[in-house]
Amino acid sequence: MIEFRPADPSDAEGMAEVQNAIYRAGLRSKPVDVALIRERYLAVEHTVACTVAEQDGRVVGFQSLKRAWPDNPYNVPVGWGIIGTHIHPDAGRSGIGRRLFAISLSAARAAGLRHIDAAIGANSAPALAYYSAMGFIPYREGDGVIPHRFDL
Numbered sequence: 582m583i584e585f586r587p588a589d590p591s592d593a594e595g596m597a598e599v600q601n602a603i604y605r606a607g608l609r610s611k612p613v614d615v616a617l618i619r620e621r622y623l624a625v626e627h628t629v630a631c632t633v634a635e636q637d638g639r640v641v642g643f644q645s646l647k648r649a650w651p652d653n654p655y656n657v658p659v660g661w662g663i664i665g666t667h668i669h670p671d672a673g674r675s676g677i678g679r680r681l682f683a684i685s686l687s688a689a690r691a692a693g694l695r696h697i698d699a700a701i702g703a704n705s706a707p708a709l710a711y712y713s714a715m716g717f718i719p720y721r722e723g724d725g726v727i728p729h730r731f732d733l
Contacts, residue, residue, distance in 0.1 A: 585680060588631040588643055593618045595640030596633065599669045606670040608705050621645075622665075629662060630688035634677045642668035644681035646688060646697070655700050655728075662689050662697035664731075666711065673707060682715050689733060697731040 717729035
């Protein structure tokens with residue numbers, strides 16, 4: 582059984598392992614460390630929601646939704662949402678992403694977001710398929726990524 586709950590600082594190692602497993606599978610450009618996870622996903626600034634999927638006490642996926650801030654590294658307009666989805670390759674295609682997005686979508690609506698951006702690696706077929714299935718559409722050029730948007 583998979584449980585979904587808000588991420589907390591004790592999840593940092595498990596979240597890093599998810600991203601590093603994605604890296605080892607060739608679907609991420611570089612590995613991460615726990616400090617980066619804490620800074621990027623667990624610091625509360627700009628966070629709308631960060632949800633983990635846990636199975637048997639192990640983080641198998643997570644999704645982060647932030648409100649875009651001035652001069653963000655993704656060039657997303659201020660006030661839009663910025664979403665990132667990370668599913669351990671061993672847990673892919675099990676509905677985790679769909680359930681995480683339902684939680685994030687609810688949080689986006691509650692926060693008054695009107696658009697969500699997902700910067701998807703151009704070589705990540707699983708991520709491109711996932712975001713397309715969630716209703717995201719490509720909307721601008723990117724450098725090595727294909728930015729997609731979802732309109733609420």
